[in-house]
Amino acid sequence: xxxxxxxxxxxxxxxxxxxxxxxxxxxxxxxxxxxxxxxxxxxxxxxxxxxxxxxxxxxxxxxxxxxxxxxxxxxxxxxxxxxxxxxxxxxxxxxxxxxxxxxxxxxxxxxxxx
Amino acid sequence: xxxxxxxxxxxxxxxxxxxxxxxxxxxxxxxxxxxxxxxxxxxxxxxxxxxxxxxxxxxxxxxxxxxxxxxxxxxxxxxxxxxxxxxxxxxxxxxxxxxxxxxxxxxxxxxxxx
Numbered sequence: 240x241x242x243x244x245x246x247x248x249x250x251x252x253x254x255x256x257x258x259x260x261x262x263x264x265x266x267x268x269x270x271x272x273x274x275x276x277x278x279x280x281x282x283x284x285x286x287x288x289x290x291x292x293x294x295x296x297x298x299x300x301x302x303x304x305x306x307x308x309x310x311x312x313x314x315x316x317x318x319x320x321x322x323x324x325x326x327x328x329x330x331x332x333x334x335x336x337x338x339x340x341x342x343x344x345x346x347x348x349x350x351x352x353x
Numbered sequence: 354x355x356x357x358x359x360x361x362x363x364x365x366x367x368x369x370x371x372x373x374x375x376x377x378x379x380x381x382x383x384x385x386x387x388x389x390x391x392x393x394x395x396x397x398x399x400x401x402x403x404x405x406x407x408x409x410x411x412x413x414x415x416x417x418x419x420x421x422x423x424x425x426x427x428x429x430x431x432x433x434x435x436x437x438x439x440x441x442x443x444x445x446x447x448x449x450x451x452x453x454x455x456x457x458x459x460x461x462x463x464x465x466x467x
Contacts (some may be wrong), residue, residue, distance in 0.1 A: 255394070281459050281461075282357070282458030283396065283445075283458045285456065324395075341386075343388075343395030343396045343397070
């Protein structure tokens with residue numbers, strides 16, 4: 240699986256948009272970008288994923304550059320409950336019998352401040 | 354839908370002992386993965402079970418073993434416990450029939466080896 244690089248930490252003001260960058264310059268054509276977050280003392284939670292088009296759901300938006308070497312997760316209106324570690328993960332689309340493990344890096348520790 | 358449930362939530366064991374952790378996947382999911390998360394680090398993949406067989410394995414010694422039952426629930430066994438096995442153990446379930454192949458995580462079992 241391709242390696243990802245994320246800033247170790249960032250602060251965000253409550254109510255403002257939080258933009259979380261991720262570099263994945265070695266991503267290959269069949270690999271998706273997934274984002275998970277882990278709130279303190281809880282299991283990771285799926286946020287969003289994409290292949291090459293921008294994606295949006297009720298939690299966040301995912302912007303993937305045209306060359307797919309980087310992406311940005313956008314939390315449109317950050318709340319205190321969004322304080323968590325955010326993980327950017329790249330992995331292939333599921334191939335039956337091959338497994339679909341997630342390879343976590345260090346993530347970005349996001350602190351939303353009042 | 355209860356989601357992914359893990360038991361017990363906390364456990365204290367003595368070095369050299371054996372431990373069994375349990376996981377019930379989200380309803381409709383047939384694949385169970387186990388992760389180890391040391392303090393301050395991202396989760397590390399241990400192994401994945403599908404159709405009652407180990408399909409994928411991470412870089413963990415043979416002291417770590419598992420099992421999946423016909424109802425898709427799973428156990429993680431760790432023999433000859435070491436102090437370094439102290440960690441949060443996370444179970445994740447998924448299904449290749451679910452759009453996006455998202456993994457859903459349980460709250461984890463906090464294992465302390467003394």
